[in-house]
Amino acid sequence: MNKHWTNDPDLVENxxxxxxxxxxxxxxxAHLSTCSSCRETVERERLLKEGVRSYGxxxxxxxxxxxxxxxxQRAVPWPHVVSIAAALLIIVGLSITYRWWGGEELIxxxxxxxxxxxxxxxxxxxKKPGEGGAEKPAEESKRAAGTRARGETTEIAVSPSxxxxxxxxxxxxxxxxxxxxxxxxxxxxxxxxxxxxxLMEQRGEAGEAAKQNFRKGEKVGMMDEQEVRILxxxxxxxxxDQRFQLNRAMIPTMFRQxxxxxxxxxxxxxxxxxxQAVRVRRISPDSLLVIIDGSAVAYKIPVVQRTYR
Amino acid sequence: MIRRGDxxxxxLLFEETRRQVVGYVVAHxxxxxDGEDMLQDALIILWERVRSGRYEYTSRLATFLLxxxxxxxxxxxxxxxxxxLAPADxxxxxxxxxxDEALIEEERTxxxxxxxxxxxxxxxxxxxxxxxxxxSMEDIAKALGFSNAATAxxxxxxxxxxxxxxxxxxxxxxxx
Numbered sequence: 436m437n438k439h440w441t442n443d444p445d446l447v448e449n450x451x452x453x454x455x456x457x458x459x460x461x462x463x464x465a466h467l468s469t470c471s472s473c474r475e476t477v478e479r480e481r482l483l484k485e486g487v488r489s490y491g492x493x494x495x496x497x498x499x500x501x502x503x504x505x506x507x508q509r510a511v512p513w514p515h516v517v518s519i520a521a522a523l524l525i526i527v528g529l530s531i532t533y534r535w536w537g538g539e540e541l542i543x544x545x546x547x548x549x550x551x552x553x554x555x556x557x558x559x560x561x562k563k564p565g566e567g568g569a570e571k572p573a574e575e576s577k578r579a580a581g582t583r584a585r586g587e588t589t590e591i592a593v594s595p596s597x598x599x600x601x602x603x604x605x606x607x608x609x610x611x612x613x614x615x616x617x618x619x620x621x622x623x624x625x626x627x628x629x630x631x632x633x634l635m636e637q638r639g640e641a642g643e644a645a646k647q648n649f650r651k652g653e654k655v656g657m658m659d660e661q662e663v664r665i666l667x668x669x670x671x672x673x674x675x676d677q678r679f680q681l682n683r684a685m686i687p688t689m690f691r692q693x694x695x696x697x698x699x700x701x702x703x704x705x706x707x708x709x710x711q712a713v714r715v716r717r718i719s720p721d722s723l724l725v726i727i728d729g730s731a732v733a734y735k736i737p738v739v740q741r742t743y744r
Numbered sequence: 745m746i747r748r749g750d751x752x753x754x755x756l757l758f759e760e761t762r763r764q765v766v767g768y769v770v771a772h773x774x775x776x777x778d779g780e781d782m783l784q785d786a787l788i789i790l791w792e793r794v795r796s797g798r799y800e801y802t803s804r805l806a807t808f809l810l811x812x813x814x815x816x817x818x819x820x821x822x823x824x825x826x827x828x829l830a831p832a833d834x835x836x837x838x839x840x841x842x843x844d845e846a847l848i849e850e851e852r853t854x855x856x857x858x859x860x861x862x863x864x865x866x867x868x869x870x871x872x873x874x875x876x877x878x879x880s881m882e883d884i885a886k887a888l889g890f891s892n893a894a895t896a897x898x899x900x901x902x903x904x905x906x907x908x909x910x911x912x913x914x915x916x917x918x919x920x
Binding site: 444452454479482483484485486487488489490491492493494495496498499500502503506 | 751752754755758759780784785787788791792849850852853855856857859860861871872874875876877878901904907908911
């Protein structure tokens with residue numbers, strides 16, 4: 436050993452880093468107790484070690500904070516997760532049940548759904564099927580939508596004036612009303628405009644038979660031979676117990692069966708039904724798509740026990 | 745993950761233990777930020793111990809972290825109130841320096857941290873690997889692409905001397 440072991444920088448480093456054995460350490464410490472310059476050398480080395488470690492901890496802490504913040508930003512708020520999961524569940528459920536995206540399905544001509552927004556004067560003339568004057572609204576509907584042949588897509592221009600205030604509807608006509616929730620979905624190709632005629636051709640007799648069955652009411656579904664009326668209301672008019680449903684994927688909707696009509700009131704500030712063309716597509720006996728410009732809202736319509744002709 | 749040097753492991757542990765640890769601090773006069781800060785410090789202690797092989801797997805990681813946070817937070821509270829230190833209700837992990845000692849150490853090492861800021865990137869890495877991670881010269885040479893351990897050692901010597909010069913210059917400027 437040198438006269439002062441602290442003249443060996445490797446030994447000083449190992450001592451400070453604790454990389455020497457107990458016995459050797461005791462010997463070095465015995466010397467330190469008698470050599471003040473050696474103690475200073477060791478203290479300088481210790482300061483260096485602690486300073487570098489402190490610097491390293493600081494850097495690691497900064498990185499850790501940054502990573503934690505990134506993680507927090509990536510995390511989706513829990514209520515969103517629940518609502519998205521619920522929306523996906525409904526979409527998957529409907530698609531499995533009614534084979535939206537493949538396999539056979541009941542494609543119904545637009546006339547069967549008879550989606551319309553009647554004007555106020557037109558509303559007065561609405562009759563139940565089988566009653567006198569039932570043809571009149573149908574003729575007016577044709578005028579409203581332009582001349583329409585079977586197989587064509589129905590486009591309904593909804594103007595604000597066509598939406599009567601709620602108070603105009605007599606309560607005694609309210610047969611059934613309940614909340615349903617529309618799921619905003621993409622539009623599958625087969626539901627896009629212009630594909631129906633080709634699809635019906637492909638389906639041939641089977642498709643025609645399915646259509647006939649539907650018309651005869653053999654497929655029990657509440658939309659059978661009924662008109663669909665689409666209304667839009669601002670979200671602020673939602674009752675408090677329904678506001679929790681407001682999110683990007685679902686549209687709280689009041690379903691009403693009024694006489695022979697079905698009325699869907701969509702509570703949304705963003706759809707812009709008064710500005711956009713609205714189409715209604717029936718995609719199974721009890722589910723339909725409300726197509727607004729580029730997006731679609733899917734509904735499972737509650738089945739109501741009814742007698743069909 | 746931590747043993748492999750994967751810092752993402754710290755984030756996972758942070759997420760797993762945050763509720764418990766932050767809950768403790770908030771329940772004892774701290775804020776959520778205090779709690780998260782304490783947990784980050786505890787995770788760094790864990791990191792150092794695991795990386796240096798000094799961590800003994802005798803308890804759950806969450807228990808270990810909570811133990812550190814409890815001890816450190818009680819010290820913080822005692823320092824704030826200037827009251828005698830209350831004993832923690834768990835066995836303190838081996839970081840029993842007092843708040844005052846920690847403060848003195850923080851001030852003492854501040855000059856080294858400032859000097860480290862001025863060092864070039866290679867020197868920072870060499871010194872951090874040597875003093876903080878306690879890695880061998882062979883490891884350092886391999887990690888930083890030096891031809892062999894002797895070259896790494898020579899680089900470490902140069903960096904250390906540069907750091908000492910900087911520290912001296914800071915100390916001289918600070919002296920009246």
